[in-house]
Amino acid sequence: MRFLLSAIGSRGDVQPVVALAMQLRALDQEVRLCAPPDFAKWIGSFGLPFVPIGPEWRRSASSVRQTPRVPASPTRVRQLAAASLAVQFEVFSAAVEGCDAVVAVTALQVAARSVAELHGLPYVFATWSPAVFPSPHHPPPPLPQSGQAPAPATADNAALWAENARHFNDTFGAALDARRAAVGLPPAGDVRSHMFTDRPWLAADPALAPWPGPADLDVVQTGAWILPDERALPPELESFLAAGEPPVYFGFGSIAVDQHLTTTLVRAARALGRRVLVSRGWASLAAVDGQPDCLAVGEVNQQTLFPRVAAVVHHGGAGTTTAAARAGAPQVVVPQVYDQHYFARRVDALGVGSAHEPVPPSVDSLVAALTVALRPEVADRARALAAAVRADGAATAAQRLVAAHAAAPR
Template sequence: MRVLLSTLGSRGDVQPLVALASRLTALGHQVRLCAPPDFARWVASFRIPFVPVGPPWRRSAAPRSRAAVPKPSPAQVRKLAESSIGIQFEVLSAAARDCDVLVASTGLQIAARTVAEKRGIPYVFAALCPAALPSPHHPPLPLPVLGEVPAPASADNSDLWAANLRHVNDTFAAPLNALRSAVGLGTVDDVSDHIHTDRPWLATDPTLAPWPDVADPAVYQPGAWLLPDKRALPAELTAFLDAGGPCVYVGFGSVAAPPGLLETAVRAVRAVGCRLVVSRGWAPLSPVDRSPDCLVVGEVNQQDLFREVAVVVHHGGAGTTTTAARAGTPQVVVPQVYDQHYFARRVSALGIGTAHPGSVPTVESLTEALGAALRPEVAARAREFAGVVRTDAAQVAAERLVVAPGA
């Protein structure tokens, strides 16, 4: 079987597909991965053929003031939609030329199903967060590219979804249907239903991020697609961890960190009597001082590192949240965009960490959050929860895809 996997987004969107691709390859199938060009070298390290699509995603992670990012006008949004759909169709059509099935994750891939239909192959949509799929049990995820912000907790979810689906249709229906007409396909009445299909997959851990309607047979949830990491931790990092005294990890992956985060984190971590391991990430994060109680690291094995620290402070991406949960380490989630607010709420609800109130911490607020996460009962709950996180989901999903593509 020849499989095209496609996504638009950050490392957290790409890595689950690399995990799935690795399992498919191990089963003897051919895989091609389509993603933003930032990830070409990294994906190639797994010997997975790579096709770049769209502009570099890293631009969205550049440090900047949120006030300096104006909400796009309706005309700008329409132009962006037309351009994005056209580029997606052109790139994915070429990438899918000899494939037997197309798997897309993230709802920004408006043209993916049209490519599959034109090629006459099955199409699978795999969400990486339950809130990416419509349900009265949760609000829709805000799209920063469209200038959207999280809805207040008091809002009615059904009303929010109705408004979201209208917005999606108003933004994408015209350019999508123009494309479909040009390639001889019928029009789409509901863009969201078209993208998600009536049998979507949900690649999240069923205990950490469950589909809220357990009686709904339409959503297939195998678990989170985790990529095993066998790399040893760098000697400098191991020596730092062994030097004595608990450590707190701070990292925001491939999203923009709030201004002044590191200065705030250094003071807050010291206030709770811990040392600090900083993941540079795309921000890039780096303390202003070089004190012996702080160490800056680059790309390392988070699966091993998280088991060695007392608390993981992060942005709330699906992958980082799941990795920390699997490590059995308490978390402090400081959500910034998109699904991160959902995962912050789940960490808090499960008692395996703390959801920071707001996206820009102060020394006082982060100190309080760290203190809460360091409580013995939270650490005990996090250790207990680690035992229920599934680790076989990528293998299970790969086997299902091979046996029943599109089901």
């Protein structure tokens, strides 16, 4: 069997799909990956067939960083959605040839189910956070680039989810149904329900991010899809770790943050007598003064690094939050967009760190957040959570996919 696996997003969205691909290959299945062209070389290093889709994700992130966050008009949003759907239909229609099933992740892939339907193929939608799925127990995540603030705790979640559904329909409905009609398919109906299906998959760890209900949405929680990483840490980093007490790690992945933020990070850690490890990320953060208590590094093995740091300060991406939880590291989450607000709330609720307000941090706000995260009782709870975090989510998902396809009528 051959599975088409597709992710439109950053490294945090693509890496779990690679984890699933490797598990499927271990079961003697064939895979083909769709992802932004940024990841062609990296995915190719695993020997996985690759189909690029859309523009480079990093270039898009850079464009957002250089322009004010002013929400586009509804007309412009619909135009962008129609253009994205056109690309998706074209790429997916070619990529799906010779495949037996389609797995799509992230709520940007509105065309994937239609292409699977057209070819008579099973389709699975998966995501990394419970917050993506409608539930009375949490609000929908603020839509990227919408200018929305996270909903307050007193918000009417049902009303917010109804508005979220209207947004999907207003943005994609007409363009999606036009594309479907052109290939002989009936209207999709509610776009969000069409994309998610009534049995979506949640690739998140049950201890960290459990599905809270409702029961009428039959969510399959597989556990997080974790790609094993056996890489050694760079010699410079090993030397830094060996030279003193565990540092505080700061990293914001692909999030657009101001390069001057590094000064704030370093000052906050030094105010608490802590050494500093800064991940450059897509914002190209750098060490500020060349002092021996501070080091900037590129992309490294978090699975090896995080057990050796005092705390992890990050943006709240699902992958980083899971990696820190699995390592037993206390966390400070500074959420910026989408489901990062959910993970900030979870870290706070579990008592394994603190949730920073979704605003650029100051020295004082980081000192306050780190003071909480560095308490001994927080470290104890973080280690207890680590013992509960599973590492077999990708294997579970791969086995379910193979079993479901084997049981499907021919």
